[in-house]
Amino acid sequence: MVLVSSLFKQNRGWILGYALGTSVYLFFLAAIFPSIQETGLIEGKLDSLPPELLDVFKIDPNLAMDNVINLLAGNYYGLIFYVLAILFASRLMAKPVDSGEVMLYMAAPISRSGYVTASIALLVIATVLFVGLNGLSLMLANVLFYLNIDSGLLWTLQLNAGLILLVLGSLAYVLASLFDDSTRSYMVTGGIFSIFLIANIFSGFSDQLDWLRNLSIFSLFDANALIQGDSVWLSLFWLTALNVLIIVSCYGWFTRKDLTI
Numbered sequence: 001m002v003l004v005s006s007l008f009k010q011n012r013g014w015i016l017g018y019a020l021g022t023s024v025y026l027f028f029l030a031a032i033f034p035s036i037q038e039t040g041l042i043e044g045k046l047d048s049l050p051p052e053l054l055d056v057f058k059i060d061p062n063l064a065m066d067n068v069i070n071l072l073a074g075n076y077y078g079l080i081f082y083v084l085a086i087l088f089a090s091r092l093m094a095k096p097v098d099s100g101e102v103m104l105y106m107a108a109p110i111s112r113s114g115y116v117t118a119s120i121a122l123l124v125i126a127t128v129l130f131v132g133l134n135g136l137s138l139m140l141a142n143v144l145f146y147l148n149i150d151s152g153l154l155w156t157l158q159l160n161a162g163l164i165l166l167v168l169g170s171l172a173y174v175l176a177s178l179f180d181d182s183t184r185s186y187m188v189t190g191g192i193f194s195i196f197l198i199a200n201i202f203s204g205f206s207d208q209l210d211w212l213r214n215l216s217i218f219s220l221f222d223a224n225a226l227i228q229g230d231s232v233w234l235s236l237f238w239l240t241a242l243n244v245l246i247i248v249s250c251y252g253w254f255t256r257k258d259l260t261i
Contacts, residue, residue, distance in 0.1 A: 116173075
């Protein structure tokens, strides 16, 4: 617990910055949603966009303005969250290995397995803060502005979002431990995550490119599909299985790796 507390103190500024910043954004977007809905401004903008572009970002213009969660599925969960998740996970899990900071803990001495356990605990805490505050900000907006948000659907989205963050964070940790060159490890981590994002986007260009979704972790978190009633259990199963597999890999790679500064 001492190590977890130490790691959290070192990272709490930017963790809370991410969590509170996105939560404020969601709150104010939800707060002005009734006004936006009345003006029909966004509906007009969506109708003017090419259908192919809407398909890429998984936006259904017929549903986007029915409810604030539908709007967020395309506006926030459709792309912004993916980019935030990449930055969040890379900084939290890859950067300490990349910068050599971990060597200071090894000299304490702290066992490698103990450091991995503390790092995974920090990842879980950061994830809960991120998705928890996001969800609570929307629940508060729902109470204040009578938005008729389905709380069950909202927290299902948050659960899936949290699992994606855990997968990316654990994967970043494994990737950062694969290379002796710290700069290369950080670049490879960001590059692979970017490939996931690009594959997910390009899969929406046409039916012929739909197979690209199979290359992307982000395909396991389709907010629009969840909103439209698709079964959530398969996605939850695969995300949970990936988390277990990658966390076990964290211990395997990190405990055997000859880390350098």
